[in-house]
Amino acid sequence: MGIIVLIEDDTRIQRALRRLFEGENYEVQVLNDGVNAKEATSAVGVEAVVLDLMLPKISGREVCRSIKDRQPNLPVVILSAVSEVADKVLLLELGADDYMTKPFSPRELLARVQAAIRRCNRMGVKPSAPKGFGDVIVDLEQMEVVRAGRLVSLTAQEFKLLRYFFENPTRVISRQQLLTEVWGYESYPTTRTVDNQILKLRQKLEPNPTEPRYLRTIHGAGYKFVPEG
The missing domain is CATH 1.10.10.10 (Winged helix-like DNA-binding domain superfamily/Winged helix DNA-binding domain)
Incomplete structure (x- = not known):
């Protein structure tokens, strides 16, 4: 398995998701904020990003937009305590591949991340010609x-x-x-x-x-x- 980049400042969620993904043989890289997101998500072997919407220093929205501008086929799954329709629409337009509102089921999150990886891999198949x-x-x-x-x-x-x-x-x-x-x-x-x-x-x-x-x-x-x- 590859690397999951987890950008989340809640230490309890960090520990729970590290155990979850490592139990499926993923390597997990944890960031407390989005400051170093560019370097972390650009590394070889990164398969997906799990991104908290409410982060210190840089908002999750800005991090999501930045990742998708550079790497549109890298899956980004959002974690958020916000459930209003307007915020979900914004996430779609930023390019997020999926989202879950807190509190969430870790097993469901795992399934959604893996589904996003499969979907983005299909979307990333190279065509033969323009x-x-x-x-x-x-x-x-x-x-x-x-x-x-x-x-x-x-x-x-x-x-x-x-x-x-x-x-x-x-x-x-x-x-x-x-x-x-x-x-x-x-x-x-x-x-x-x-x-x-x-x-x-x-x-x-x-x-x-x-x-x-x-x-x-x-x-x-x-x-x-x-x-x-």
């Missing part, structure tokens, strides 16, 4: 998007969503399916965050975002990616 649609060229290996010869900046979550559409062309996909397959959530109180992410992709990649040609809405069903337009 893909494209219209005047857009997408290099999934290099994580670069070029439109009309100009580099387009996508967030980690936008890129994950675009990759999933390329893996499932012309398939009608519901909002709940996208939350499950891309974000890893089995249930969720709102799917509005999916609509927001689709809107952002359209604004960046569609010739006319108000009349999308490639990222189409299928009313009452979800979305469909049609690369031929």
